[in-house]
Amino acid sequence: MSDLLAARSQMAMSLAFHILFAVAGMAMPLLMVLAEWRHRRTGDPAALELAKRWAKGTAILFAVGAVSGTVLSFELGLLWPEFMRHAGPLVGMPFSLEGFAFFLEAIFLGLYLYGWDRLSAPVHLACGVGVAVCGLTSAVFVTSVNAWMNEPAGFDIDPATGELVNIRPWEAMFNDAFFGQALHMSIAAYVAVSVAVLGIHAWVLRRDGDSPLHRTAFRLALIVLMISAPAQILSGDHSAKHLAEAQPTKLAAAEALFETQTHAPLAIGGIVDEQSGELRGAVELPSMLSWIAFGDADAEVEGLDAVPRELWPPINVVHLSFDLMVGCGFAILALAGLGGLLWLDHRVRGRAPPWARKSYLHLAILATPLGLIALEAGWFVTEVGRQPWIIRGFMKTSEAVSPMPHLAVPFLSFTLLYLFLGVAVVILLKNHVFATRTKPVVEREGEVSP
Amino acid sequence: MSELLVFALLGVAVTVYALTAGADFGGGVWDLLASGPRREAQRELIAEAIAPIWEVNHIWMIFVVVVLFTVFPIAFAVVLTALHIPLLLVLVGIVLRGSAFVFRAYGLQPDEARARWGRVFAWASTITPVFLGMTFAALSSGHIHVNLETEEITSGFFAGWLGGLALATGLFALVLFALLAAVYLAREAEQRAQPELSADFRKRALICEALAFVLALLVLWRAYVESPTLFSGLLEVPWSIPAQLATAAAAGAAIFALVRGHVAAARVAVMIQVALIVLGWGLAMDGHLLLPNLHVADAGAEPAVLAALPAVLLGGTVVFAPALWWLFRVFRKLD
Numbered sequence: 001m002s003d004l005l006a007a008r009s010q011m012a013m014s015l016a017f018h019i020l021f022a023v024a025g026m027a028m029p030l031l032m033v034l035a036e037w038r039h040r041r042t043g044d045p046a047a048l049e050l051a052k053r054w055a056k057g058t059a060i061l062f063a064v065g066a067v068s069g070t071v072l073s074f075e076l077g078l079l080w081p082e083f084m085r086h087a088g089p090l091v092g093m094p095f096s097l098e099g100f101a102f103f104l105e106a107i108f109l110g111l112y113l114y115g116w117d118r119l120s121a122p123v124h125l126a127c128g129v130g131v132a133v134c135g136l137t138s139a140v141f142v143t144s145v146n147a148w149m150n151e152p153a154g155f156d157i158d159p160a161t162g163e164l165v166n167i168r169p170w171e172a173m174f175n176d177a178f179f180g181q182a183l184h185m186s187i188a189a190y191v192a193v194s195v196a197v198l199g200i201h202a203w204v205l206r207r208d209g210d211s212p213l214h215r216t217a218f219r220l221a222l223i224v225l226m227i228s229a230p231a232q233i234l235s236g237d238h239s240a241k242h243l244a245e246a247q248p249t250k251l252a253a254a255e256a257l258f259e260t261q262t263h264a265p266l267a268i269g270g271i272v273d274e275q276s277g278e279l280r281g282a283v284e285l286p287s288m289l290s291w292i293a294f295g296d297a298d299a300e301v302e303g304l305d306a307v308p309r310e311l312w313p314p315i316n317v318v319h320l321s322f323d324l325m326v327g328c329g330f331a332i333l334a335l336a337g338l339g340g341l342l343w344l345d346h347r348v349r350g351r352a353p354p355w356a357r358k359s360y361l362h363l364a365i366l367a368t369p370l371g372l373i374a375l376e377a378g379w380f381v382t383e384v385g386r387q388p389w390i391i392r393g394f395m396k397t398s399e400a401v402s403p404m405p406h407l408a409v410p411f412l413s414f415t416l417l418y419l420f421l422g423v424a425v426v427i428l429l430k431n432h433v434f435a436t437r438t439k440p441v442v443e444r445e446g447e448v449s450p
Numbered sequence: 451m452s453e454l455l456v457f458a459l460l461g462v463a464v465t466v467y468a469l470t471a472g473a474d475f476g477g478g479v480w481d482l483l484a485s486g487p488r489r490e491a492q493r494e495l496i497a498e499a500i501a502p503i504w505e506v507n508h509i510w511m512i513f514v515v516v517v518l519f520t521v522f523p524i525a526f527a528v529v530l531t532a533l534h535i536p537l538l539l540v541l542v543g544i545v546l547r548g549s550a551f552v553f554r555a556y557g558l559q560p561d562e563a564r565a566r567w568g569r570v571f572a573w574a575s576t577i578t579p580v581f582l583g584m585t586f587a588a589l590s591s592g593h594i595h596v597n598l599e600t601e602e603i604t605s606g607f608f609a610g611w612l613g614g615l616a617l618a619t620g621l622f623a624l625v626l627f628a629l630l631a632a633v634y635l636a637r638e639a640e641q642r643a644q645p646e647l648s649a650d651f652r653k654r655a656l657i658c659e660a661l662a663f664v665l666a667l668l669v670l671w672r673a674y675v676e677s678p679t680l681f682s683g684l685l686e687v688p689w690s691i692p693a694q695l696a697t698a699a700a701a702g703a704a705i706f707a708l709v710r711g712h713v714a715a716a717r718v719a720v721m722i723q724v725a726l727i728v729l730g731w732g733l734a735m736d737g738h739l740l741l742p743n744l745h746v747a748d749a750g751a752e753p754a755v756l757a758a759l760p761a762v763l764l765g766g767t768v769v770f771a772p773a774l775w776w777l778f779r780v781f782r783k784l785d
Contacts, residue, residue, distance in 0.1 A: 057556075064548075073516065093755075096759075103766075106506040114781065404607060428557045
């Protein structure tokens with residue numbers, strides 16, 4: 001394994017791990033606040049128990065997110081010192097603001113988790129809202145950094161030395177990719193987490209359909225999902241249109257479009273032979289890509305032939321990740337839509353609600369990982385799709401890597417460490433989900449242990 | 451904002467990190483060393499004391515990292531390359547410490563499993579400060595050589611952090627963190643009307659003061675042998691003797707207050723003592739991020755960043771400082 005590959009693998013693995021906890025830290029507080037709010041409004045004791053249980057889950061996920069995020073902030077320099085040497089001042093503003101948002105998030109979370117008896121009810125709830133808002137804000141800031149790598153701005157190039165000069169930090173922060181990417185990333189967090197939560201509680205409801213706690217959990221997750229899933233499709237459409245203009249190579253790789261053409265087809269699936277530049281076994285919808293990218297079937301979509309071959313990203317990875325993301329997105333949309341219809345049917349005609357229908361519960365269980373898969377696949381599209389660049393058009397990833405030898409060693413060590421933590425988190429969360437509500441926590445510790 | 455002002459800001463952040471997050475690590479040390487008839491009570495007090503605040507305290511480290519790469523990107527690239535190995539060790543410790551702490555607190559699991567996570571938390575809390583101290587010592591060792599023209603490191607990946615100075619500094623950091631934790635915990639126990647528990651930690655704090663004295667001399671001796679620049683910074687420039695004397699006075703006051711049972715006063719004295727030690731070190735660095743030759747003026751600061759920084763810091767602090775004060779107030783960390 002070359003050091004460059006090891007560094008890329010370590011960064012990818014660290015991000016892939018961190019992002020799961022980061023989105024949980026964004027969306028779980030929202031669910032937890034909704035549950036507490038429901039309790040305040042209706043006096044439902046199950047909602048209070050749920051808020052407390054979700055808060056504990058949030059605490060675990062947030063802590064692992066915080067420490068893995070710390071690792072990332074160091075890895076920027078440990079693995080990519082040349083990148084940070086030049087990009088540091090340009091990405092520093094959003095990182096600093098993210099730091100403050102993160103500070104506040106941790107403060108509000110501390111108050112929320114340990115302040116049940118120390119704060120008045122409205123103040124406590126407000127602290128929960130604070131956690132949710134700050135979590136969202138810090139995600140928005142940190143996504144700005146990645147957006148800058150995709151569409152760098154806020155500097156000039158010194159023609160003599162090739163250095164980035166005349167740094168304008170605010171312009172860098174509000175780069176052209178910022179809005180669309182931050183929007184897509186933020187909504188992704190709510191979709192991925194709510195569909196996972198829905199599936200987990202569906203699993204319990206399948207056997208214990210009368211549990212008020214799990215019903216409330218299922219309903220709240222479904223509400224968040226019904227709002228976020230369609231919003232994410234719209235935001236994805238916006239991103240595709242933006243990519244067509246601003247990062248055409250990434251879109252071409254995502255669609256495995258080799259030739260620049262009008263009436264470009266939308267290719268679903270298939271395997272690319274990069275040597276011959278052919279896509280085999282794909283389902284092609286004629287003119288659809290032109291229509292999606294520009295709202296016009298006659299529009300010309302730039303293909304991979306517009307850039308030299310050595311500047312192509314790995315096409316198969318990007319194309320299949322893109323299809324996986326979009327596929328999961330539409331499956332989730334269908335799940336959310338069906339859930340909404342069944343719920344409406346329940347309200348209007350008194351039929352069984354979605355949480356009491358075995359078939360819908362089964363669908364929700366099957367869908368549990370789809371949001372998280374779409375999230376990871378989406379990151380593959382944006383990150384692998386930018387290769388070979390680390391700062392698109394200005395610095396290649398290979399130029400940024402640390403001179404440190406044997407980078408495979410930290411890669412393997414951190415992979416094992418994260419694997420271990422991942423397993424531990426899953427076991428602990430399982431204990432929380434399956435803890436039965438009727439007994440106090442102390443009594444049931446023994447019986448739920450693995 | 452000038453480069454030296456940012457250097458001072460980094461110094462303040464490192465000091466706050468030591469006084470808050472450092473004490474959280476120290477809590478883990480006392481979890482590991484919990485003993486006597488009140489062993490479980492000690493562990494419980496530690497867990498309850500740090501639970502609501504450790505994550506906030508930890509973020510000071512991220513703050514330091516972010517300011518470093520935003521303002522001094524050359525120094526960031528150099529330091530993280532030259533000290534790759536000890537920093538990885540610090541990170542493993544940070545990950546294990548934080549995760550194990552919440553896993554123990556929230557796991558809904560049998561006692562053996564909780565005890566296992568407790569041991570991971572305690573060991574990681576004990577080892578991490580040593581590596582952290584070694585990393586900081588490396589910055590002052592004078593053994594990391596950088597060619598400022600090419601920004602290349604010519605001293606390899608083991609320079610600075612493996613010698614006697616580094617080890618002595620690592621142990622010194624560990625003892626100071628344990629000292630802070632001991633006085634904070636003695637005060638928390640006092641507030642909860644648990645005088646015996648408070649006495650346990652008072653005794654531990656006194657032991658730490660003795661150890662800190664020995665280690666301070668050890669660090670000075672190793673600095674004399676290994677890093678003349680650091681040594682002269684610590685002792686031989688005009689302000690250094692007053693700074694060292696003030697540290698000694700704070701330590702003396704802390705010991706006096708501890709012996710007399712004035713825990714609240716001892717807490718303040720120890721905080722001043724540790725802050726003065728960090729300050730003394732910062733003054734000895736004299737505007738350098740890496741001795742002997744990487745000064746903040748050569749660390750790649752961009753004028754536009756220096757210009758924008760005050761607005762960001764001010765805006766952030768206006769929201770953050772009252773929130774932080776409120777958090778510490780609610781959990782009675784200021785009483």
